[in-house]
Amino acid sequence: xxxxxxxxxxxxxxxxxxxxxxxxxxxxxxxxxxxxxxxxxxxxxxxxxxxxxxxxxxxxxxxxxxxxxxxxxxxxxxxxxxxxxxxxxxxxxxxxxxxxxxxxxxxxxxxxxxxxxxxxxxxxxxxxxxxxxxxxxxxxxxxxxxxxxxxxxxxxxxxxxxxxxxxxxxxxxxxxxxxxxxxxxxxxxxxxxxxxxxxxxxxxxxxxxxxxxxxxxxxxxxxxxxxxxxxxxxxxxxxxxxxxxxxxxxxxxxxxxxxxxxxxxxxxxxxxxxxxxxxxxxxxxxxxxxxxxxxxxxxxxxxxxxxxxxxxxxxxxxxxxxxxxxxxxxxxxxxxxxxxxxxxxxxxxxxxxxxxxxxxxxxxxxxxxxxxxxxxxxxxxxxxxxxxxxxxxxxxxxxxxxxxxxxxxxxxxxxxxxxxxxxxxxxxxxxxxxxxxxxxxxxxxxxxxxxxxxxxxxxxxxxxxxxxxxxxxxxxxxxxxxxxxxxxxxxxxxxxxxxxxxxxxxxxxxxxxxxxxxxxxxxxxxxxxxxxxxxxxxxxxxxxxxxxxxxxxxxxxxxxxxxxxxxxxxxx
Ligand SMILES: Cc1ncc(C[n+]2csc(CCOP(=O)(O)OP(=O)(O)O)c2C)c(N)n1
Ligand SMILES: CC(=O)[C@@H](O)[C@H](O)COP(=O)(O)O
Ligand SMILES: [Mg+2]
Numbered sequence: 001x002x003x004x005x006x007x008x009x010x011x012x013x014x015x016x017x018x019x020x021x022x023x024x025x026x027x028x029x030x031x032x033x034x035x036x037x038x039x040x041x042x043x044x045x046x047x048x049x050x051x052x053x054x055x056x057x058x059x060x061x062x063x064x065x066x067x068x069x070x071x072x073x074x075x076x077x078x079x080x081x082x083x084x085x086x087x088x089x090x091x092x093x094x095x096x097x098x099x100x101x102x103x104x105x106x107x108x109x110x111x112x113x114x115x116x117x118x119x120x121x122x123x124x125x126x127x128x129x130x131x132x133x134x135x136x137x138x139x140x141x142x143x144x145x146x147x148x149x150x151x152x153x154x155x156x157x158x159x160x161x162x163x164x165x166x167x168x169x170x171x172x173x174x175x176x177x178x179x180x181x182x183x184x185x186x187x188x189x190x191x192x193x194x195x196x197x198x199x200x201x202x203x204x205x206x207x208x209x210x211x212x213x214x215x216x217x218x219x220x221x222x223x224x225x226x227x228x229x230x231x232x233x234x235x236x237x238x239x240x241x242x243x244x245x246x247x248x249x250x251x252x253x254x255x256x257x258x259x260x261x262x263x264x265x266x267x268x269x270x271x272x273x274x275x276x277x278x279x280x281x282x283x284x285x286x287x288x289x290x291x292x293x294x295x296x297x298x299x300x301x302x303x304x305x306x307x308x309x310x311x312x313x314x315x316x317x318x319x320x321x322x323x324x325x326x327x328x329x330x331x332x333x334x335x336x337x338x339x340x341x342x343x344x345x346x347x348x349x350x351x352x353x354x355x356x357x358x359x360x361x362x363x364x365x366x367x368x369x370x371x372x373x374x375x376x377x378x379x380x381x382x383x384x385x386x387x388x389x390x391x392x393x394x395x396x397x398x399x400x401x402x403x404x405x406x407x408x409x410x411x412x413x414x415x416x417x418x419x420x421x422x423x424x425x426x427x428x429x430x431x432x433x434x435x436x437x438x439x440x441x442x443x444x445x446x447x448x449x450x451x452x453x454x455x456x457x458x459x460x461x462x463x464x465x466x467x468x469x470x471x472x473x474x475x476x477x478x479x480x481x482x483x484x485x486x487x488x489x490x491x492x493x494x495x496x497x498x499x500x501x502x503x504x505x506x507x508x509x510x511x512x513x514x515x516x517x518x519x520x521x522x523x524x525x526x527x528x529x530x531x532x533x534x535x536x537x538x539x540x541x542x543x544x545x546x547x548x549x550x551x552x553x554x555x556x557x558x559x560x561x562x563x564x565x566x567x568x569x570x571x572x
Contacts (some may be wrong), residue, residue: 001022001026001075001080001104002019002075003079004076004078005056007054012334013213013265015036016049016213018050019313020046022046023072024042024045024242026139027042030083030084030086031071031083031086031256032256034084034085034087034088034258035086035087035255035261035372035471036071036087036094036449037068037254037255038242039066039238039251039252039256040069040139040233040254041070041072042242042245043170043237043239043252044072044137045072045208045226045241046210046211046212047166047234048072049072049138050075050213050216050217051135052218054220054224055220057077057103060132061132061135062103062105062135062137063114063121063136063137064096064106064114065111065114065115065138065139065148066095066112066114067095067106067107067109069094069137070096070497071083071086073096074101074104075490076275076295078101079092079100079101080312087374087543088545089543089545091262092532093107093374094541095107095109095373097337105117106353106376107376108376110148111142112143112144112145114136115136115138115147115148115151115152115165116150117136118135118136118151118163118165119154119155122161122162122229123158123161125161126158126161133164133223134164135165136163136165137166138165138166138167138168139167139168139169139173140168140170140171140182141314142314142315144177144179144182144315145313146189146315146318149432151270154453156197156201156202158229159228159229161229161369162226162228162229163230164220164224164232164304165202165228165229165231166232166236167185167206167232167396168210168234168236169236170210170235170236170238171186171238172238173236173292173313174295175250175294175311178291178311178313179312179313181313182400184196185233188207189235194462201229202231203223203226203228203230203231205219205222205230205233206232206235207210207233208232208234208235209234210235210236211236211237211240212254216234217315220232231249233404238359239253251294263325264426266424266426267400267423267427267458268297268424269297269427270403270427271363271365271422272298272299272301273300274403275287275300278364278407278408278411279305282411283308284330284332285334286326286331286332286333287306287308287310287336288319288334288335288336288338289309289311289319290312291312291313291315292336292337292338295365296336296338300536309475314545316337316344316345317344317347317348319335319337319345320335320345320352320360321352321353323335323358324350324353324356324360327358327359328356332359332360332361332411332414333360334360334361334362334363334411335360335361335363336363337363337365338364338366338377339364339366339381340376340378340381342364342378342382343381343382346386350389354390354391354392354415354416354417358417359415359417359418360417361407361411361417361420362418362419362420363407363420363421364419364422366379367379367382367423368380368421368423368457368458368507368508369507369546369549370423370424370546371545371546371549372544375470375541378541379421379423380507380508380509381508383396383485383506383508384508384509384510385423386419387485389417390413391417392418393410393413393416393417393419394418394419394421395409395418395421395484396422396506397422397454397457397458397483398457398460398461399428399430399458399479402430402441402481402483403422406420406484407420423546425458428458431464431481437483437494439484440480440481440491441481442478442479443460443463446476448476449476449478449499450476451470451475451477451500451503452477452478452479452480452495452496452498452501452502453467453477453479453505453560453564454481454503454505455505456481456504456505456507457507459555460503462505462550462557462560463479463505463560466558466560466561469557469561475564475568478499480536488518488521493518493521493522493525493527496527497522497525500529500530501529501530501532501564501571502518502522502530502531503531503533503560503567504518504531504532504534505535506534506535506538507535507536507555509535509537510535518531518533530567530571532567535555536553541553
């Protein structure tokens, strides 16, 4: 299609229309096969073509907020032939990737960061007296994130530091974008009154037809000539040019799986059922989402209890402190959020919820290794960060039955925050316990065993498979599921102290995780048991499938078996 930006510059208007159509056909064909963000990229075709005709990347810096809409940018910067490997191990990332191209800058897929990056780049270029230009593409959804307004507050205050902000307004996040900002943008679509951007000191150009390359180029060149901070307000349609996307009322095919991939029962669907049942039993239960009601499993609750469902926009920090307010007023909020996005609101959890001992339940979907969305989407930090929060209780269910059970236990806690975490995976079959001791479920008994496997959450099934293999090799093993992984259950420590080797298996990162804390707790109890965490390395892990990553880090049955045998050998 296009060999690169220079090739694009030489095209006539009619040729550009053909390029846009070819790119759309390409996206539909390729992303339907690999899975990925189809709707957002179909909406950004003309916008990205115009950007690469007006600006000269990488001399000019093109910043994509969230980065899920950068497939066209990748096509136009020479990576068309890599799309068969999109989001696959060793293949093309679904987000900008600095190791892939000099044209890519922001790798983080967390929304609402691009304007802050832009502010930093612009400050540096001013100091360096550079003529390079800074361009940030941000969606209307990402604009509901607080960081974006912190950045606008700074960018607008410096007329001598030009930044071109391209607002890609398709009126949607997944669902229609909520709140006063969305309403304000909607007014700007039609009446063009003085607007908030001008009030903050930026120039405003728009609204521009985000699918008319000529209009877009005209607006972008005008923005460049202004040589000051400016918002170019582009109106686009998410999923444009592909009827199944344009007609998809849920989310315009925001993120699709490979065509034909079997729809399996997810952990999310189990949560969705149980929270709706709990909502019917308790009127104090309210639910909060950060613009992800459907993907986080709250659509059912929302349709049953619309008055007790709050979509706050892509505003996780606000979501958490608003939950603290709801709790102080006597409600029991359930904040359903992807694990990785809660990282953004740790201070709010610590100081607005836990310091005040407020009963807020956090349900962390996509906990542990997520897979194709790559390093900034893996939910591998929550079990290491959250247990340091005083009074916080953290549960990791091993199966759907325990998710239902632990969710109910969590919402019954009324003196502090609770957390229930589960992965982006097919909901496993239920794994019954042999007996319960304290909060812990013993899954496999083996009198006289030297080895205790602490199976955290959904890795319990791999631990049981490993135990079978170890027993076949003459190594008897007890397997226990702590269910609540913070605070550590004294019964678990008692069990651990009775074994020569204790290995905690969990898909979180190593520092300060359960195993680390078990070892510390054992040492504190004077036990000479060897305790170890068997978890993910404290590194950013690239995209691949969840099973590939778990296997690569020995968190499958074979890996667990090998590790236990090696640790036992080292002890003898
Ligand atoms: C901090 C954070 N919360 C939630 C998400 C999940 N997410 C990814 S894209 C998206 C919607 C983005 O909407 P918008 O910025 O308007 O881009 P569009 O998809 O409409 O092009 C959301 C909520 C995220 N990436 N980062
Ligand atoms: C870009 C983004 O953050 C979301 O679209 C995310 O990719 C969705 O992840 P799931 O597909 O796991 O819901
Ligand atoms: Mg949008």
